[in-house]
């Protein structure tokens with residue numbers, strides 16, 4: 001490998017560039033560095049997708065870790081990565097084969113991970129913490145596009161579930177409420193993220209409404225800070241029903257901005273929801289949920305910079321925010337074994353995107369989703385460098 005000089009990092013962007021490198025190249029860790037993962041530190045539980053380069057059903061790995069400037073980075077196992085975490089005098093040190101880079105920290109394991117609900121279900125199999133503060137519930141680990149072989153090319157939902165069996169596929173609403181109470185009362189959780197695969201609209205709205213009722217009952221929250229990422233909610237009626245569930249924000253997984261690439265990469269979803277429908281839904285959602293409380297979710301790295309940035313411009317022009325995940329060619333997806341763009345591409349593109357978002361002056365929406373949730377996106381980190389947290 002070619003060793004990187006410290007002064008080759010762009011001024012002020014060292015940890016943003018480092019995070020991009022870690023997401024694109026993956027990471028390893030020595031057995032000593034991993035010895036307290038799953039005990040003192042939070043382990044991966046594969047609530048929905050797997051983001052590692054390799055499956056690892058025989059070993060517990062951290063979900064994510066924190067850099068010295070508090071940047072949260074998703075742990076993406078790659079045994080060929082130059083990046084490695086080692087343990088040295090009780091500290092965790094990130095190295096790259098050329099030398100030590102910085103100290104890192106695993107994230108503490110929530111106490112509720114070791115407890116059960118009233119009916120005896122392990123709480124960790126129901127809801128997991130993303131990053132440091134985001135309580136994640138996947139209310140249905142199922143997507144109808146797989147049965148027709150029309151799943152999104154980057155998606156490994158089925159293979160992840162088959163490999164790890166680490167979560168309950170269907171979760172009871174009372175269990176979800178109990179987990180929310182336990183997680184919020186520990187003091188670190190600031191918001192929730194709820195999602196499922198793609199299924200019948202009416203049933204999904206009813207289910208989400210019941211889940212939110214249970215979360216509100218158990219936590220005492222009037223409206224719940226966080227985001228619902230449902231199957232694409234299309235009409236005003238649907239969107240209003242989601243608002244009435246008591247969640248504060250809604251997200252739309254558009255995945256790819258370029259329309260032709262969207263149809264090619266997400267064949268099943270593109271048949272169900274066109275780009276125009278997404279945009280109209282987002283306009284409506286901004287009216288109902290308020291500016292900044294609507295998110296468009298993209299998979300970044302599967303389309304040209306130009307079209308991605310056009311998408312960021314249009315979405316923020318509507319008053320919505322953008323969450324672009326850094327694509328990983330993960331095992332079990334149709335694109336397994338492919339390569340993502342370079343980390344330089346991701347860094348430069350996200351810096352341009354952050355300037356577009358900054359200029360659009362959309363409220364940041366960080367009450368519902370923030371940089372501490374996001375080990376696998378760079379946008380919050382780039383915006384933080386502009387003073388937006």
Ligand code: SF4
Nearest residue numbers: 143145151152155197
């Ligand atoms: S819509 Fe696409 S990304 Fe979402 S679960 Fe289905 S196949 Fe996966």
